[in-house]
Amino acid sequence: MVYKGLLILFAWFVVLLPIHSKPPIMTPKDVPIIGELDSYLIKELLDSPDLGNEAGIKNIYTKESFRKLINKHDLQIFGGPMLGSLSDSEGSVWIRTAAPAKVRLMIDGEVKGSVKTSPKNDFAATIEFKNLDPDSKYKYNIEIDGVLIYKEKDKPSFRTYPAKGEGGNFEVCFGGGARYNHPKEHIWKTIADRSPAAFLWLGDNIYIDDPKSRTRQRVYYYRRQLRPEFKWMVSRSAQYSIWDDHDFGANDVSGGTDINSPKWKIPVWNVFKENWINPGYGGGEENPGCWYSFSIGDVDFFMTDGRYYRDFKKEKTMLGKVQKNWLLESLKSSKATFKVIASGTLWTEHADKGGADSWWGVKEEREEILSVIDREKVGGVILISADRHRTDVYEIHRPKGYTIYEFETSKLTNDHTHNTKKEALFSYNKGNFFGSLSFNLDLEDPQVTFRCITIDGKEVYALPLKRSALQR
Numbered sequence: 001m002v003y004k005g006l007l008i009l010f011a012w013f014v015v016l017l018p019i020h021s022k023p024p025i026m027t028p029k030d031v032p033i034i035g036e037l038d039s040y041l042i043k044e045l046l047d048s049p050d051l052g053n054e055a056g057i058k059n060i061y062t063k064e065s066f067r068k069l070i071n072k073h074d075l076q077i078f079g080g081p082m083l084g085s086l087s088d089s090e091g092s093v094w095i096r097t098a099a100p101a102k103v104r105l106m107i108d109g110e111v112k113g114s115v116k117t118s119p120k121n122d123f124a125a126t127i128e129f130k131n132l133d134p135d136s137k138y139k140y141n142i143e144i145d146g147v148l149i150y151k152e153k154d155k156p157s158f159r160t161y162p163a164k165g166e167g168g169n170f171e172v173c174f175g176g177g178a179r180y181n182h183p184k185e186h187i188w189k190t191i192a193d194r195s196p197a198a199f200l201w202l203g204d205n206i207y208i209d210d211p212k213s214r215t216r217q218r219v220y221y222y223r224r225q226l227r228p229e230f231k232w233m234v235s236r237s238a239q240y241s242i243w244d245d246h247d248f249g250a251n252d253v254s255g256g257t258d259i260n261s262p263k264w265k266i267p268v269w270n271v272f273k274e275n276w277i278n279p280g281y282g283g284g285e286e287n288p289g290c291w292y293s294f295s296i297g298d299v300d301f302f303m304t305d306g307r308y309y310r311d312f313k314k315e316k317t318m319l320g321k322v323q324k325n326w327l328l329e330s331l332k333s334s335k336a337t338f339k340v341i342a343s344g345t346l347w348t349e350h351a352d353k354g355g356a357d358s359w360w361g362v363k364e365e366r367e368e369i370l371s372v373i374d375r376e377k378v379g380g381v382i383l384i385s386a387d388r389h390r391t392d393v394y395e396i397h398r399p400k401g402y403t404i405y406e407f408e409t410s411k412l413t414n415d416h417t418h419n420t421k422k423e424a425l426f427s428y429n430k431g432n433f434f435g436s437l438s439f440n441l442d443l444e445d446p447q448v449t450f451r452c453i454t455i456d457g458k459e460v461y462a463l464p465l466k467r468s469a470l471q472r
Helices: 004-016 036-045 063-075 185-194 214-226 228-234 265-275 321-333 361-374
Strands: 077-084 091-097 101-107 110-117 124-129 135-143 158-159 169-175 199-200 238-242 292-296 299-303 338-342 381-383 393-398 406-411 426-428 432-442 448-456 459-466
Touching: 036 063, 036 185, 036 214, 036 426, 063 185, 077 135, 077 214, 091 110, 091 135, 101 124, 110 185, 124 238, 185 228, 199 381, 214 265, 228 459, 299 321, 321 338, 321 361, 338 432, 381 432, 406 432, 426 459
Parallel strands: 077 238, 169 199, 199 238, 299 338, 338 381, 381 406
Antiparallel strands: 077 091, 091 124, 101 110, 101 135, 135 158, 169 432, 292 299, 393 406, 393 426, 432 448, 448 459
């Protein structure tokens, strides 16, 4: 009895321990621009005891030392531009300035919108644009307080998506596990050089592990956003993100079904919204989260949030009621050739930890979703996921439906590696890598090909799937 009591006391002690994030991997000081800024941000914001847990650029933008750095490195843009919410005719550009400013967006020389940045949203703002032609290339520029940021030869460009029903041939890259890590940050340039239509961030996009500190959350976002390779990628391909445990809360965290409990959930959500450019954020103020959908031509993408409402013990849910109903109704109504469901954690029954941190931990809800796909004859479904520090390919066999394929990859920049899985069709953990889905909708039998590609652009695996194989 004494031993049992000691175990209970120890368990409560562990629960009550404060959450500590891993110390940041610092950029060498001799690295141009980011080496100097990295040390400055850590010192002036993260390591300053006077600023507390709610700090950001608003607390330092008037300091002489900060202004000196901004002018020295010509960083009136402190983040972005980031392209997102793209379609066949419209989209958005996200930007962060280093001080209050008036920002204008020009596409092919035409002013498409303007906005004023302010401390209220940490100097981040989004400009929406409309009335473009489908499947067409455009160049754009950013003007800050009357000064154009890019010279003509340096302007970023993007291509609008093909219209529904018009076929198309495009690539979407994805992955997770992206702690800021100076020697690995060139992966963003490797991805950008492929000119993907989109990049999907599947969680652990940065490792914060400190849900009570907005200061740490913001500083960790700044560090990534200031990387030149990252800026190159996000300015040229549309970005779509969800979170997982390390950028929502802490390791293996479950948010629970209450909207505002723990109290840090909504503040974390607000910082997430400050730093991404998604077409939606769950159900808004009434049902916060990071789930939403978007389309590229005849491919529908469903980005899910497996952390905000997760409760494996009492409610046995990964998504919560509102999000689950949204996903089921969206799948049933989708007419797309392919439907991609993105999750921060694994779907397979062979998941690590016996399913304690994956969909296998909520078997009933998992089966409910897969049964709807079977029963409603929802064809063309593909699952993608992250979390485990390797790349896996799994087959999920359905006795009353077709075999559903899952593609997991989550070692974009991380050093830490997880062991490969013998149950997978393919399992790979050497170095760093990302996933790719290439869609060819112009074929008589449309095809999607999954690829695993290394940080240096080497293809180590490919699996083509015909649409006719993904149908009951």
